[in-house]
Amino acid sequence: MIDLLEKINSIDGIQRIRLGSIEPLLITKEFMERFIQLEKVCHHFHLSLQSGCDETLKRMNRRYTTKQFRQIVNLLRKYDKDTMLTTDIIVGFPGETEEEFKETYQFLKEIKFYKMHIFKYSPRKGTKAAEMEKQIDGKKKEERSQKLMELSNQNEKEYHQTYLGKELEVLFEEEKNGMYKGHTKNYIVAYLPKENAKSQMENKMVKVKCSKAEQDHVLVEM
Secondary structure, eight states, X not given: OHHHHHXXXXXXXXXXXXXXXXXXXXXXXXXXXHHTTOTTBOSEEEEOOBOSOHHHHHHTTOSOOHHHHHHHHHHHHHHOTTOEEEEEEEESOTTOOHHHHHHHHHHHHHHOOSEEEEEXXXXXXXXXXHHOSSOOOHXXXXXXXXXXXXXXXXXXXXXXHTTTTOEEEEEEEEEETTEEEEEETTOOEEEEEGGGXXXXXXXXXXXXXXXXXXXXXXXXXX
């Protein structure tokens, strides 16, 4: 994978390379030593964790432990201090006890992802999980989902606040309702009021200043 990224990074005309969801175990010391040299790659990793409890991960047949995942996160942040980490989490997987959910919650608090996509487990006919005992009722799944969504929203706003007054490079992608919308290199959604823009901003990469932090985006000014 890193070989491909290096080749794409060398192509003239490409300004940004954004990764999609990747397998956590791909992140190694060698990968990061080469990755950090690529100036076009965005500082954002989406690592699908699924659960912060080892017993739940075993039932999910995931190939890593929370210890390994923590080491991967530490490696990412050591080499790329501007990186933002996002993840997917499933609540209510069959057999998930209150204690296991608490382990997941505490692990997520420790890692402090920028954003978490929370999914409630839904049985699919023909899968092993659908045949497992101790299926979790819908009310319990909803409660756990809400708790993690609150944590994710809190993390997101706190991260945004650290950028107040700082310069950000934003690629503006569209204009809607009097605002230009774009993303920073580490995946923060940024809005620039159209009346504050010096020219048409769609499809332009511009350095701006963060003026206000909201829960799900930041406002910027020129």
